[in-house]
Amino acid sequence: xxxxxxxxxxxxxxxxxxxxxxxxxxxxxxxxxxxxxxxxxxxxxxxxxxxxxxxxxxxxxxxxxxxxxxxxxxxxxxxxxxxxxxxxxxxxxxxxxxxxxxxxxxxxxxxxxxxxxxxxxxxxxxxxxxxxxxxxxxxxxxxxxxxxxxxxxxxxxxxxxxxxxxxxxxxxxxxxxxxxxxxxxxxxxxxxxxxxxxxxxxxxxxxxxxxxxxxxxxxxxxxxxxxxxxxxxxxxxxxxxxxx
Amino acid sequence: xxxxxxxxxxxxxxxxxxxxxxxxxxxxxxxxxxxxxxxxxxxxxxxxxxxxxxxxxxxxxxxxxxxxxxxxxxxxxxxxxxxxxxxxxxxxxxxxxxxxxxxxxxxxxxxxxxxxxxxxxxxxxxxxxxxxxxxxxxxxxxxxxxxxxxxxxxxxxxxxxxxxxxxxxxxxxxxxxxxxxxxxxxxxxxxxxxxxxxxxxxxxxxxxxxxxxxxxxxx
Numbered sequence: 001x002x003x004x005x006x007x008x009x010x011x012x013x014x015x016x017x018x019x020x021x022x023x024x025x026x027x028x029x030x031x032x033x034x035x036x037x038x039x040x041x042x043x044x045x046x047x048x049x050x051x052x053x054x055x056x057x058x059x060x061x062x063x064x065x066x067x068x069x070x071x072x073x074x075x076x077x078x079x080x081x082x083x084x085x086x087x088x089x090x091x092x093x094x095x096x097x098x099x100x101x102x103x104x105x106x107x108x109x110x111x112x113x114x115x116x117x118x119x120x121x122x123x124x125x126x127x128x129x130x131x132x133x134x135x136x137x138x139x140x141x142x143x144x145x146x147x148x149x150x151x152x153x154x155x156x157x158x159x160x161x162x163x164x165x166x167x168x169x170x171x172x173x174x175x176x177x178x179x180x181x182x183x184x185x186x187x188x189x190x191x192x193x194x195x196x197x198x199x200x201x202x203x204x205x206x207x208x209x210x211x212x213x214x215x216x217x218x219x220x221x222x223x224x225x226x227x228x229x230x231x232x233x234x235x236x237x238x239x240x241x242x243x244x
Numbered sequence: 245x246x247x248x249x250x251x252x253x254x255x256x257x258x259x260x261x262x263x264x265x266x267x268x269x270x271x272x273x274x275x276x277x278x279x280x281x282x283x284x285x286x287x288x289x290x291x292x293x294x295x296x297x298x299x300x301x302x303x304x305x306x307x308x309x310x311x312x313x314x315x316x317x318x319x320x321x322x323x324x325x326x327x328x329x330x331x332x333x334x335x336x337x338x339x340x341x342x343x344x345x346x347x348x349x350x351x352x353x354x355x356x357x358x359x360x361x362x363x364x365x366x367x368x369x370x371x372x373x374x375x376x377x378x379x380x381x382x383x384x385x386x387x388x389x390x391x392x393x394x395x396x397x398x399x400x401x402x403x404x405x406x407x408x409x410x411x412x413x414x415x416x417x418x419x420x421x422x423x424x425x426x427x428x429x430x431x432x433x434x435x436x437x438x439x440x441x442x443x444x445x446x447x448x449x450x451x452x453x454x455x456x457x458x459x460x461x462x463x
Contacts, residue, residue, distance in 0.1 A: 047413070193380065209369060209405040210398055213376035218369060228362060230369045 005216075006038030008071075009092075009170055009201040010059055015068035017054050017224075028054040030224045031068070038169065041193060041202040043212035046221035052205045053174065055221065059203055060172045061089040072170065090119060093170045094163025096192075098178035100155040102147040102162075108134060109143040112162045119166065133161035136198070137191050153184035157191055164200055171195070171202045177211050189214040247279065247287050249327045252296065252316065256324045259300045259315035262288060274390035276397070288314055296320035342404070346411065357415055365408045372401040 017029040029051045036042050036059075044052050057063035058070060061077050070077045073092045077085055094115075095101075102111045112133050113126035121129075134140040137157040147155050156176060163171045173192065177185030193214050196202045204215055212218045220228040247269075254260065254268050262284045269279055291297035297320050300313040316324065342364060349355045375397045382391050 047409075190380075208402070209372055210376075210402040213369070213372040213398070213402075214380075218373075228366060230366050230373070 008035045008037050010036040011071040013069045015065040018066045027224045036201045038201050041196045041215040043204045043215035043218040045212055050221040051224040056172050056205055060093045061085050094168045096159045096163050096173040096176045098175040100159050104147050107144050108158045112165050116166045129165050133165040137161045152180050156188045169200050173204045252324045255316045259313045261311045261313045272389050274393045276393050296323055361408050361412045368401050368404045
């Protein structure tokens with residue numbers, strides 16, 4: 001699962017995010033450095049309020065850092081205007097949530113193809129891509145089912161297919177196994193792992209070490225600071241960088 | 245106990261000799277708990293002594309079947325049935341080096357407990373990662389028994405990580421309310437503070453600074 005790691009797709013350099021000012025300032029993230037490469041799945045763990053969600057939102061361009069830079073697919077987000085950032089986000093990033101967030105009135109294939117149609121590609125091309133993406137997660141036979149006709153695990157596979165349809169290469173997963181039983185959760189992790197190995201990059205927020213263990217490495221946040229990182233590429237300087 | 249019961253369970257399937265038993269035990273449990281052959285024969289002889297197993301009478305002299313095989317007695321079969329029927333006894337916890345180490349660390353005067361916990365968590369997560377990697381290499385349906393053993397290791401490691409998270413939070417809270425020096429050099433003690441800790445000066449210093457109020461508010 002470590003072979004074939006590619007170029008850096010997402011880079012956070014010295015990222016801090018502060019809400020409010022002065023005495024009431026809340027430091028959601030403090031001086032976080034993080035690279036995620038193609039072929040790499042990085043897990044983020046930490047207690048509630050440690051900055052996990054902020055990290056994910058900043059990585060996906062939904063929130064902007066107070067200081068530091070975010071570089072996504074070669075473009076520095078702060079250098080783009082709002083529209084440019086939205087375009088980059090749509091083309092590069094897919095999200096997976098705990099509660100699947102599929103549109104109930106659309107079939108699996110339509111859920112996957114919708115964002116691509118919004119990208120401006122034709123509906124036939126979008127459908128073809130959707131079927132490929134569904135095949136990649138092993139459920140192309142369910143293409144015409146509606147979300148309520150699928151199990152939780154199947155819905156989450158649709159969400160993973162949607163996140164990586166078309167040219168998208170960065171998948172941001174926020175507790176993707178949170179609503180699933182342990183066996184189904186593991187199946188979803190296998191799918192996520194396989195999709196990353198096939199050429200995507202993933203950032204996975206989870207509070208379960210068992211699922212974080214599917215990642216190449218795990219970073220720990222506490223009060224917005226990376227306090228520890230485990231995995232194949234231990235960075236000793238990060239371990240010593242703790243500041244309170 | 246697990247070797248004894250494991251061998252009994254295997255003998256219930258068919259008579260076997262020692263090497264066969266060892267091979268079968270390791271194959272069925274993914275070689276997670278390797279047995280040496282001496283251990284197998286010692287156990288077998290105890291089973292025979294206790295009337296639970298017996299040597300299979302030789303079929304006739306001069307056959308190739310000259311290695312002694314063993315089979316269960318009626319009492320042995322009853323023992324196996326009882327083993328399947330009853331839960332594994334969890335009454336008396338096995339001595340756990342980690343639990344002992346943490347218990348001593350919180351009461352020892354100059355130990356960075358948080359450091360001990362974090363180092364352990366890194367190590368436990370590393371093994372969790374390794375087990376998961378092994379799982380990835382074992383297609384589930386092909387070797388169910390082995391993947392179940394891996395699951396057991398995975399869940400045990402996960403439980404240990406959760407326990408470590410839990411006690412880290414409890415220690416931080418206790419340090420906050422009792423005064424940090426009680427718990428020795430805490431989270432704020434970096435690598436450089438380790439040397440100072442030996443002279444006792446670090447004990448009187450506030451080891452764990454109060455949690456950031458602002459960060460607290462965001463929870």
